[in-house]
Amino acid sequence: MQPATVYSRDRCITGIHGMDEILRGGIPYGSTVLCSGTCGSGKTTFGMEFLVRGALSGEACAHFTATEPSVKLLENIRQYAFFDMNMIDTGLINVFDMDVLYSWLGLEKSTFDLADVHALIKSIVDIVNTIGVTRLVIDSVTTLCYKIKSEQLIRDFLFTLGKKLATLGCTTILISEITSATENAHWSSFGVEEAIADGIIVMGDVERMGHLLRFLQVVKMRGTGHSRAKHAIELTPLGVMLTPMLKWGAMSDKQSRWGS
Amino acid sequence: MFELDQRIAEQLTEVSLNSAVQVRCGNSNAFMVTASTLIPLMQMFEMGGVYICATRGAVEIIDGFEAIGVDVSEIHFIDLVSSGILGGTDITHPNVTFVDSPIMLESVLLRTLYTLRIAQSERNFVLIDSVNALAIYNEERMLAEYLHTFINTFRQREVLSIILNVPDQVPPMVLANLDLYCTDLIDRGQVVIH
Numbered sequence: 001m002q003p004a005t006v007y008s009r010d011r012c013i014t015g016i017h018g019m020d021e022i023l024r025g026g027i028p029y030g031s032t033v034l035c036s037g038t039c040g041s042g043k044t045t046f047g048m049e050f051l052v053r054g055a056l057s058g059e060a061c062a063h064f065t066a067t068e069p070s071v072k073l074l075e076n077i078r079q080y081a082f083f084d085m086n087m088i089d090t091g092l093i094n095v096f097d098m099d100v101l102y103s104w105l106g107l108e109k110s111t112f113d114l115a116d117v118h119a120l121i122k123s124i125v126d127i128v129n130t131i132g133v134t135r136l137v138i139d140s141v142t143t144l145c146y147k148i149k150s151e152q153l154i155r156d157f158l159f160t161l162g163k164k165l166a167t168l169g170c171t172t173i174l175i176s177e178i179t180s181a182t183e184n185a186h187w188s189s190f191g192v193e194e195a196i197a198d199g200i201i202v203m204g205d206v207e208r209m210g211h212l213l214r215f216l217q218v219v220k221m222r223g224t225g226h227s228r229a230k231h232a233i234e235l236t237p238l239g240v241m242l243t244p245m246l247k248w249g250a251m252s253d254k255q256s257r258w259g260s
Numbered sequence: 261m262f263e264l265d266q267r268i269a270e271q272l273t274e275v276s277l278n279s280a281v282q283v284r285c286g287n288s289n290a291f292m293v294t295a296s297t298l299i300p301l302m303q304m305f306e307m308g309g310v311y312i313c314a315t316r317g318a319v320e321i322i323d324g325f326e327a328i329g330v331d332v333s334e335i336h337f338i339d340l341v342s343s344g345i346l347g348g349t350d351i352t353h354p355n356v357t358f359v360d361s362p363i364m365l366e367s368v369l370l371r372t373l374y375t376l377r378i379a380q381s382e383r384n385f386v387l388i389d390s391v392n393a394l395a396i397y398n399e400e401r402m403l404a405e406y407l408h409t410f411i412n413t414f415r416q417r418e419v420l421s422i423i424l425n426v427p428d429q430v431p432p433m434v435l436a437n438l439d440l441y442c443t444d445l446i447d448r449g450q451v452v453i454h
Contacts, residue, residue: 209363209397232366236374243369246409248402 009223012135012171015053016046018242022231027199028223030169032162034141034194036176036187037203042214042235043175046203047137048077049239050173052084054135055092061135062127066098066143067177081237094131098144112147117157125164133170141174142189151192158196180204187219198222206230208249215245262328265292268446269300275444277383280411280421282442284449287426290315291324293448294389297422299330301385307420308381310336310372314393317342318356321389336375338368340393362397365406369413376419384419386410391425391434404437411441425449 011026020026027033037043044067051061065073073095077083087093102108105119112120128136138144145154158174165172174197176188187194187202194200199221205212214233218226230245268283275281285293301307311332313321318337325332336355340362342348349358357375359367372386388394388410394403407423414421423442427435427449439445 209361211361211363213364213366232370234367234370234374236370238374238377241370241374243366243373243413244409245366246402246405248399248405249365 011224013053013057014050015056016049016240016242017238018231019240022218022227022242023221024225026224027171027221029171030166031198031222032158032165032172032174032196033199033201033221034174034176034188034197035201035203036178036194038178038180038205041203041205042216042233042240043177043203044073044139045077045080045235046201046216046240047139047173047175048073049080049082051093051135051137052082052087052239055087058092059134060092060094060132062094062096062131062133062137064096064098064101064124064136064138066138067140069099070095070097079237080239082239091131094127094133096127110147111149112153114153114156117148117153118160121157121161121164124161125168128165128168128170133168136165136170136172137175138172139175140177141193142177145190145193151190154190155192155196158193162196162198178204203233206245206250213245213249215250216240216242262292262295264299265296265448268293268296268448269304271444271446272297272300272305275420277418277420278415279444280415280423280442281444281446282438283422283424283446284427285424286449289448290390290424290426293446294387294424295325295328295330297424297446298325298332298335298387301420301422302330302332302335305383306381307383307385308334308336308379309385309387309420310338310375310379312338312340312368312372312386312388314340314362314388315390317345317348319351319353322353322356334381336379338371338375340364340368362394365394365398365402369406369410373413376417385422386414386419387422387424389424391423391438392429395431395434400431400433403431404434407434407438408441 009028012029013020013026035043054061107116148154187200200219202217202219206215215230216233217230230250231242232245234241283297318339339356339358343358343360411421
């Protein structure tokens with residue numbers, strides 16, 4: 001009897017220690033992945049390492065920063081041994097300040113309407129297309145979406161952006177800020193991002209006897225099997241490192257039932 | 261004059277890199293047993309490694325070895341104690357890093373893996389000093405699970421695991437599990453019969 005042929009989508013190998021194992025080989029190419037996390041959970045480092053690992057294998061990468069100026073971002077990321085400023089100088093990693101982009105587009109206003117959203121999508125897609133970007137990070141989509149007042153418009157923005165980037169073969173990480181990563185929390189600020197995304201990676205903290213332990217959990221990833229377990233993470237000079245979280249220690253103190 | 265237990269070195273010649281050795285000691289001979297284990301690994305077998313300090317701070321251990329004329333500058337120390345003491349982390353040893361608390365067990369594992377990734381030596385050990393100190397902070401089931409994960413992680417990577425404990429003070433479930441996971445036993449524990 002012949003073994004059944006199993007179709008497997010090509011993968012974007014993240015190169016992040018442990019991550020490709022969790023994803024059974026990497027993120028399916030062209031996916032839009034929402035990386036949601038609380039403050040200090042390691043989202044920006046995760047996103048930047050995703051780009052650096054791509055640049056190391058010769059891929060063109062882009063980072064759109066809306067939460068901090070690019071200069072500050074690069075200063076913070078230089079402490080990591082995996083990062084090399086040459087990647088910026090040689091154009092393998094391209095960092096764009098959203099404020100500068102808004103200024104180019106004449107979008108220096110507090111609220112975006114439909115036309116503004118389409119102009120923004122077009123400019124991002126044009127940059128991706130022109131440079132031939134295959135890995136993109138938007139940090140954060142929350143800050144960007146604050147300017148879009150209607151839920152429907154946010155949904156349209158993310159859906160259209162994701163669709164166009166996928167067509168260009170670009171794997172995208174949308175970083176999202178959330179205030180809580182517990183069981184009852186939303187995985188996005190506006191509640192619509194999680195429905196649009198092909199994948200959801202949640203990052204947060206487990207409180208254990210007064211100490212915060214960072215965790216990462218892949219909640220959803222279309223096109224691949226994956227672990228859904230909580231993984232403890234450590235931000236080392238070599239990048240993000242992951243290990244499965246201890247089963248008896250995976251719950252925050254408030255939810256745990258130790259000794260019962 | 262400090263005397264090493266030479267029989268420990270002899271016993272260590274029998275273990276391989278993917279072994280997990282449970283080293284039992286008593287309250288009064290803990291440093292002698294630790295030194296008798298660590299010194300042959302460094303000097304006879306020319307191994308590098310990671311020393312996980314949960315019982316005492318790294319500086320105190322380094323000073324202890326220096327006092328008997330042993331250079332441990334090639335060993336990396338992960339100190340789980342000193343962050344809990346004001347000023348405890350204000351030291352100049354380049355081979356010491358700190359984890360906030362012995363409760364951060366996964367961080368200890370990841371920090372150890374990171375240290376081994378940057379290590380110069382091809383043959384390495386990881387030493388936990390001690391299970392008793394970890395048991396102060398960690399619930400019995402979690403500690404048993406951790407030791408299970410820890411030993412298997414390093415066995416798979418061909419890194420020798422050395423697990424120190426004072427057996428009559430280790431929670432029974434943890435000790436029973438250690439007996440199951442470890443491939444070798446060096447027993448210098450002084451069993452107290454109540």
